Amino acid sequence: MSAPLKTTSYGDSVPTSPPPDGRPGKPDGDRGEGVVLNVFSHGFLALWALLIVLPLLWLVLSSFKTDSQIAGSAFGWPQNWSLDVFSRAWDKGIGDYFLNTVLVLAFSVPLTMLFGSMAAYVLARYQFWGNRLLYYFFVAGAMFPVFLALVPLFFMVKRLDMLNTYQGLILVYVAYSMPFTVFFMHAFFRTLPTAVFEAAILDGASHTRTFFQVMLPMAKPGLISVGIFNTLGQWNQFILPTVLMQPQSGDDPERYVLTQGLIQLQQQQGYASDLPVLFAGVTIAMIPMLVVYLSFQRQVQAGLTSATLK
Amino acid sequence: MRKGQYRFVAGFLFVPVALYLIFVIWPYIQTFGYSLTDWKGQSQTFEFVGIDNYTALVRDDIFMGAIWHNILFLVFIPVITILLALFFAFMLNAGGRGRAGGVSGVAGSKFYKVVYFFPQVLSLAILAVLFGAVYRSDGGGMLNGFLVKLGLVDANDPIEWLNEPNLVLWALILVVVWHGVGFYLVLFSAAMQSIPRDIYEAALIDGASRTHTFLRITLPLLWDSVQTAWVYLGIAAMDMFILVSTMTSGEYGGGPDHHSEVMSTVMMRNFLYYGKSGYACAMGVVMLLLTLIVSVVMLRATRRERIEF
DSSP states (O other): OOSOOTTOBOSTTOOSSOOTTSSOOOOOSSOHHHHHHHHHHHHHHHHHHHHHHHHHHHHHHHTTSOHHHHHHOTTOOOSOOOTHHHHHHIIIIIHHHHHHHHHHHHHHHHHHHHHHHHHHHHHHHOOOTTHHHHHHHHHHGGGSOGGGTHHHHHHHHHHTTOTTOHHHHHHHHHHHHHHHHHHHHHHHHHHSOHHHHHHHHHTTOOHHHHIIIIIHHHTHHHHHHHHHHHHHHHHTOOHHHHHHOSOOSTTSOOOOOHHHHHHHHHHHTTTSOOHHHHHHHHHHHHHHHHHHHHHSHHHHHHHHHHHHHO | OOHHHHHHHHHHHHHHHHHHIIIIIHHHHHHHHHTTBOOOSSSSOOOBOTTHHHHHHHHOHHHHHHHHHHHHHHHHHHHHHHHHHHHHHHIIIIIEEOSTTOEEOOTTHHHHHHHHHHHHHSOHHHHHHHHHHHTOSSTTSHHHHHHHHTTSSOTTSOOOTTTOTTTHHHHHHHHHHHHHHHHHHHHHHHHHHTSBHHHHHHHHHTTOOHHHIIIIIIHHHHHHHHHHHHHHHHHHHHHOHHHHHHHSSSTTSOOSTTTTOOHHHHHHIIIIISOOHHHHHHHHHHHHHHHHHHHHHHHHHTOOOOOOO
């Protein structure tokens, strides 16, 4: 190999010519260690993959079993493959929880992106008194555990008369997603070229118009990362709905989100045993995430990783 | 800056700042104030009690035990997760070797990366239900069923994973590790891929073994990401609310007999169940202080000279 380029890095795209039989080639001869380690590591890698997949598969299979089958033995094969249990789970509340979650996220994610980007953009590209201070004020929120705020937050939302309402949860989600969104988009807007911005202004576009029609479209890759991160985070949120989304009186309808509802179902299972329904509910909750993940796995992994590193 | 710009800046900032102030910053600040009162939460009447809540906390055996459990999580969760993730990341990125000068992942590494990451996109609530079933205390639980099949456990006397005082914390740690390894593996992989390949090739030519390559090259160059992972896992170990509150027995979890209690569960029980808002706020403040201490200590303990490459 001659003069390796400085920029090449090793990684999953490396093999320049695949070994003819599809297996890694023979070790360099002098390395007996390699063989042992290969067997060992392959075994270990496969074992961990099994440890990830098996419980999930087992759970999905369990939703096709009957209660007594589930209690009897862990490894019985389901006998009736009727999809009826899924519609039962849907009727038992999973459907409502699902729709509640979708409804909240349909507003909270776009609003998070909009407000987060607006604040980040102004902080990244305009000089004004207090700019730095405001930026740290936003970013500092990411450092504190949410538990610190829970008690006063509950009473704040109560005073606004928004306990157990969708709009209350939406606003709280948006507010708590702000630190990371501002932080990430701030870094992103800083990297955008100034020339484009100046050209737009010279052409007579207003600042608002420049933002929406020029800068925001250019920031699309960043918006996708932030969007995935916020969607996953808000979809999986548990502690905020637990505190804020509880019926406040007898005739206040239940507006549980999916995570809350699943736990609710699990706890009810202690009284009226219908485990297949619970497992079917989990399967229903799992599938959208699985589909999103498998279709966007590169972006999901990249988004979440950069979210942590920056 | 021109006048129009000020209007624009103010207009863009108004809503985000207002929301953030009302729902995040103001509650954070209020917590400190409320923690000095005997507020019950039902009405707006409360008395200033000074540091009474804090002195009561020190004498609260349940809360002190909870801190101890958080510390155990703090030690074991990051260590186990990071070691496994590092091992897998190394295998998947540089484990395959043999072709002349080639440094690459083992066969199928792409597949493994997709599978390992999957638990990360599942909510912790799903994990709680899933592992609740896995840990069932009869032959129907996956773990017990498996052990019974192997003949390691008596079918009439299976292990009560979540009700055994000595096992419950380990059962919870396993869930967190299962959930987290894939994510940190991907994090470390990203860092590994930015290491120039010729460093590895030079090491190969010099006859370094894989273990050596890992310890002398990969790990030092990855130290920044390991540090980040350490802090994140540490913060997660200070929380643990969902898993403990949903998988263990008791109001907001913590059972059996407070053996799995963590700070967040004690706090939520005091707030939502006993209605002791002021006391719960004091716990929130203690959680904040401990989290900050943990972050600072972890950052300092893992500080190394930065290596440029």
